[in-house]
Amino acid sequence: MSTMSVAVQQAVRPFEMFRVAVKTTTRVSPHLVRVTFTGLELSEFADNGYDQRIKLILPGTDGTLEDMPTGDTWFTEWRQLDSAKRPVIRTYTVRAVRQADAEVDIDMVDHGDSGPASAFAGSALPGDEAILYGPHAAYDGPHGGLEFRKDLEEQTDQLIVGDESAGPAVASILEGLSERARGLVCLEVGSADDVLDLRGPDGVRITWCVRGDERGQHQRAVVREWLDSHPAVGRDEGGETTVLADGQDSAYWEVTTDRGDDVPPLSAWIAGESSAVKSMRRMLVGEYDVPKSAVAFMGYWREGHSEC
Structure with a gap:
């Protein structure tokens, strides 16, 4: 230098x-x-x-x-x-x-x-x-504030799930994906009028859900169907996560801190309202044994709370 x-x-x-x-x-x-x-x-x-x-x-x-x-x-x-x-x-x-x-x-x-x-x-x-x-562009090093595992975008399937608050991030992720990327993007909005014309690689399926009585309910059904057809779910790949926030004054935030030695069967990026993110986390990790070597569960906001 x-x-x-x-x-x-x-x-x-x-x-x-x-x-x-x-x-x-x-x-x-x-x-x-x-x-x-x-x-x-x-x-x-x-x-x-x-x-x-x-x-x-x-x-x-x-x-x-x-x-x-x-x-x-x-x-x-x-x-x-x-x-x-x-x-x-x-x-x-x-x-x-x-x-x-x-x-x-x-x-x-x-x-x-x-x-x-x-x-x-x-x-x-x-x-x-x-x-x-x-x-700042002049800083010669990693800035932080990025959770998407772009190092895995060509190595494993991508599972990207979010609500309106995560829509801009998902749109930006899609624009940056390699043409060889594959996986599922599932976005939930409150109205069909808020569905956007997002494009991604041919191997990435983009699905929109209009919110029903329960936040995240339709998304979980779509993700469950996709996971049921995924041949590698449940394979132990090691890795560990750390819960960085989860309390009265903060939304739920859990990300991979130990990536393990192997390429995981999928990379999961889940963001949105905190309770919906936790419900998705329980399904992925509790029911499907999705390994913790490549996950990000991010509560961007909490219903009824102002987030800093």
Whole structure:
């Protein structure tokens, strides 16, 4: 590594604060809004694709971002702010990065004024300010915030399951998949009007489910049918997972931490509402003995709770 690259790496963190403003908003579906953010600093925003997570920081009740801390201890300082001055923080997936244009797209679910981020999605205007806490391209190393096992996309079957909140990540994953990838993508939405025209490799089946009385019920039936026809389910491949979050104040989050030595029979990426993710996890691991060597169970949100 050159002296110049060492200096650049020391100058930035894996994630940095990018001050941005809304450029345009586009209604992708009745409940999904694409917000295009712009800002000179976005020419340095890393384009990692797949399910890259970032933090979207919006003005609090005082309407400004002036009190948002930006140093290494920003999160601790943010929690100590007076509630009237505390900006809103939500986690989103990057939908697209255009470094040459200094633009980043974030697809946001719009459920009316049920929360500050949803309200922003439905009412954002050009010039509205925000901060993106995301990966900096000048950092010479892994940024983090990616759970999809792209190293396995040509080696084993892919099982990708999500709801509306996971739709942007799934769309980005599909765009990044190798043409030799194979597997099942199953997405659940609340209305048939929210079904999108997503495309993937020929070997990847894409199925949409419209939500019924029970969240995730139709998805589990589709996944169960697919697993029943999968010849390798139940084969012990070793590996271990770690539950990173599961409590009153956080959604369920469990990812592989020990990948084992062998290629697993499938790679499972499951995201969405926390209780639905846990139900899918119980089915995959409890009923079908899906090995823990390549799984990600991610509660992007919890019904009735605001997630940071």
